[in-house]
Amino acid sequence: MKDRPDTGAPNAPRRRGGKLQVKSVTLAHGGGGKAMRDLIDDVFVSAFDNPEIGDMEDQARLMHAALREPGAQLAFTTDSFVVSPIEFPGGDIGKIAVCGTVNDLAVGGAIPLWLSAAVIIEEGTEVELLRKVARSMRRAADEAGVHIVTGDTKVVERGSADGLFVTTSGVGVIPPGRKLNAGRVRPGDVAIVNGVLGDHGAAILAARGDMALSTEVESDCAPLNALMEAVIAAAPDVRCARDATRGGLASALNEIAEAAGVGIEIDETALPLRPEVKGVCEILGLDPLYLANEGTLVLFVPSDQAEAALAAMRALEVGRDAVAIGRATDRNPGSVVMTTLFGGGRIIDMLVGEQLPRIC
Amino acid sequence: MKYADEFRDPVLARALFARIEELAAKTGASRERPLHFMEVCGGHTHSIFRYGLEELLPDSIELVHGPGCPVCVLPMGIVDDCVAIARTPGVIFTTYGDAMRVPGSNGSLLAAKSEGADVRMVYSPLDALELARRNPEREVVFFGLGFETTMPSSAFTVLEAEAEGIGNFSLFCNHITIIPTIKAILDSPDMRIDGFIGPGHVSMVIGQAPYRFIAERYRRPLVVAGFEPLDILQTIVMLLEQIVDGRAEIENQYSRVVPEGGNAAALGAISRVFELREFFEWRGLGSLDHSGVRMRPEYASFDAEVKFDTRNRRIADPKSCQCGEVLKGVIKPWECKLFGEVCTPENPVGALMVSSEGSCSAYYQYAGVRARALRAEARISAS
Numbered sequence: 001m002k003d004r005p006d007t008g009a010p011n012a013p014r015r016r017g018g019k020l021q022v023k024s025v026t027l028a029h030g031g032g033g034k035a036m037r038d039l040i041d042d043v044f045v046s047a048f049d050n051p052e053i054g055d056m057e058d059q060a061r062l063m064h065a066a067l068r069e070p071g072a073q074l075a076f077t078t079d080s081f082v083v084s085p086i087e088f089p090g091g092d093i094g095k096i097a098v099c100g101t102v103n104d105l106a107v108g109g110a111i112p113l114w115l116s117a118a119v120i121i122e123e124g125t126e127v128e129l130l131r132k133v134a135r136s137m138r139r140a141a142d143e144a145g146v147h148i149v150t151g152d153t154k155v156v157e158r159g160s161a162d163g164l165f166v167t168t169s170g171v172g173v174i175p176p177g178r179k180l181n182a183g184r185v186r187p188g189d190v191a192i193v194n195g196v197l198g199d200h201g202a203a204i205l206a207a208r209g210d211m212a213l214s215t216e217v218e219s220d221c222a223p224l225n226a227l228m229e230a231v232i233a234a235a236p237d238v239r240c241a242r243d244a245t246r247g248g249l250a251s252a253l254n255e256i257a258e259a260a261g262v263g264i265e266i267d268e269t270a271l272p273l274r275p276e277v278k279g280v281c282e283i284l285g286l287d288p289l290y291l292a293n294e295g296t297l298v299l300f301v302p303s304d305q306a307e308a309a310l311a312a313m314r315a316l317e318v319g320r321d322a323v324a325i326g327r328a329t330d331r332n333p334g335s336v337v338m339t340t341l342f343g344g345g346r347i348i349d350m351l352v353g354e355q356l357p358r359i360c
Numbered sequence: 361m362k363y364a365d366e367f368r369d370p371v372l373a374r375a376l377f378a379r380i381e382e383l384a385a386k387t388g389a390s391r392e393r394p395l396h397f398m399e400v401c402g403g404h405t406h407s408i409f410r411y412g413l414e415e416l417l418p419d420s421i422e423l424v425h426g427p428g429c430p431v432c433v434l435p436m437g438i439v440d441d442c443v444a445i446a447r448t449p450g451v452i453f454t455t456y457g458d459a460m461r462v463p464g465s466n467g468s469l470l471a472a473k474s475e476g477a478d479v480r481m482v483y484s485p486l487d488a489l490e491l492a493r494r495n496p497e498r499e500v501v502f503f504g505l506g507f508e509t510t511m512p513s514s515a516f517t518v519l520e521a522e523a524e525g526i527g528n529f530s531l532f533c534n535h536i537t538i539i540p541t542i543k544a545i546l547d548s549p550d551m552r553i554d555g556f557i558g559p560g561h562v563s564m565v566i567g568q569a570p571y572r573f574i575a576e577r578y579r580r581p582l583v584v585a586g587f588e589p590l591d592i593l594q595t596i597v598m599l600l601e602q603i604v605d606g607r608a609e610i611e612n613q614y615s616r617v618v619p620e621g622g623n624a625a626a627l628g629a630i631s632r633v634f635e636l637r638e639f640f641e642w643r644g645l646g647s648l649d650h651s652g653v654r655m656r657p658e659y660a661s662f663d664a665e666v667k668f669d670t671r672n673r674r675i676a677d678p679k680s681c682q683c684g685e686v687l688k689g690v691i692k693p694w695e696c697k698l699f700g701e702v703c704t705p706e707n708p709v710g711a712l713m714v715s716s717e718g719s720c721s722a723y724y725q726y727a728g729v730r731a732r733a734l735r736a737e738a739r740i741s742a743s
Binding site: 278 | 362364368370373374377409410411412413414415416457483589705724725
């Protein structure tokens, strides 16, 4: 990692585990000296271990055959993660940080290859927690088939951060000919989601513990690049995909409606929702359409490829519950309208600010 | 989902819609001369829009979205008082979620929070009391608002604080009462309500007796209603049956929750802790006599109005704002000049655009397609 000072022997085999003896992180671990090197080596580099990170230069140097294809495009994205609590049912900040960035690449049709990880640590954070987070990043990276090739750590005073913030950036390659773009959605195209909505948001709300709610719901946090590859293979004219993270499905659909200048009509009875998530929303006065997801995407395909896309998705664990939820239309361009249980219509607008529960 | 889906069954709903059509035809109401039913409670407004019920009703029935959104009727001066208390050093200011977004003359509680005030959302005043226990060096203020629905929990929390001798908890009491509000609407000269969809959760506390004057003196039916879509549809059926029969009675559709006599323990706590104010200033409706409560002098040591300098600043509603007319059912939200252009959920001018229970916000968010089309229609015919 780049903060590590030059040892003068870049290719020498180095022992990376077991150097850090302390229980929690102090400001010294951000000071640029031996303590910092120990933290980086022992916690992060040893967990991420891959050929690109091994050289320990100030930058990762990358080669990939896909880059040589004429017409191939680089895809590049970045995202910061500040989730509280750091660990929650179904994942932790590390898993989310890897999955989130992998998914931002994947929904554009890119094959994710490399990630960076920058970590801001609040003084006093337990080293064991960092180890868990780093291991979880590695597991998610392995699952997605990406390498974490460069990174950075900073330690800030107690109170200046909430435990741990992680920023990941990702680079991927879009093979020649792929043009996933929200602007390409046309009236008649079918909207498909890969699974149930709102699990992440509901799991986080329950895990925060302010509500004395106990639920079995786990975050849906998962990499979706394999799913996207399967969809693209089965439905080559897939128009676009968006992961329904912050702001939930409602925000993703609104972005697409606006970009494409089409209306989007969804069917309330088709929306896949776990009874537990519906229950949490009923109790807290929230709308599951606006709850965050970390492993759920919505995509649009021409109607004659919808069945193929659904079948390809359902063959994978992350797409087992894939279902068509509606379609694009030429009515109400720029708006998302939901047909309610009773056949009435309801506009699903962008969320204004934070979703706040109603009084009664 | 158990105990919720049963009340949202589309097949049963269709049967109720058919019954509503049939009864409405018998009343002689028409699109030109529709029946006006007011749902007093914001919870009903929310359900009506969430399930798109309004556009499925016959043209001969119009729903008027009443004043029962406690956030919506909060005057700016009170929000300003809240912000002033929240900014006092050492204070943890707590309240319900959507109260945090109501604009005062100088920003909302959310804005104050971003500027450093310690403002926290709680789901119950008991959570605020727990904060007071855990932070004995801080003064924890709970901003209590709402009708009789939320009043008992505020009262019980004060009684609990007294019993435990928790000195660093206080209530900023801005609770309001439903009966004077309904009376003000009935007395308004431009009133045109033919029946009321009665508040369910308020009635769970106060029972049904307090509504009798509506039937006896004003000859209007009121049916206490639950909040699920089938509850609301059945309530409309019951109102129509009364009108067809020429009756004006107080009936209870929500009998699974609302007992005839209300909740004696809750009423007892309310009357121990609170007393009526001479008047209370409402956003959109102006000052209504005896429509709010304050804490009794015995509980002064838990009263934020005593502990802090709350000046009850009176700030007039913006002149062009027509929330009052919308509240009384004189105009529809989309007939207001500001609707959807100057006044939006992002930048609410009037109170009714603030909470998702407010009829303007509900129209804007849920019935937007229809409201925007109607507005465009109105503009074309005006030009």
